[in-house]
Amino acid sequence: MAILVHDEILAECPYVTMREAEKLFTQGMLDSSKDLRTGAACDATASKCWYGDDIPMEDLTLENLRKLKEEYYGYKVA
Helix, strand or coil: CEEEECCEEEECCCHHHHHHHHHHHHHHHHHHCCCCCCCCCCCCCCECCCCCCECCHHHCCHHHHHHHHHHHHCCCCC
């Protein structure tokens, strides 16, 4: 799902697919603007909420994903 807010597009995906979603979303945005004379740039970041702290893509290890889930749900998850 994607929502346009001013000059940003928000999308949601499961934590475990963030890296793949970031690549697909960025490539899709660049592909859709390839015919523009001015060109385009696309930056993707991940966070738990719209104005939340960014979650660095390189920190998306299985252990860190479990910690994020525990913070979100408030209890230990498998």
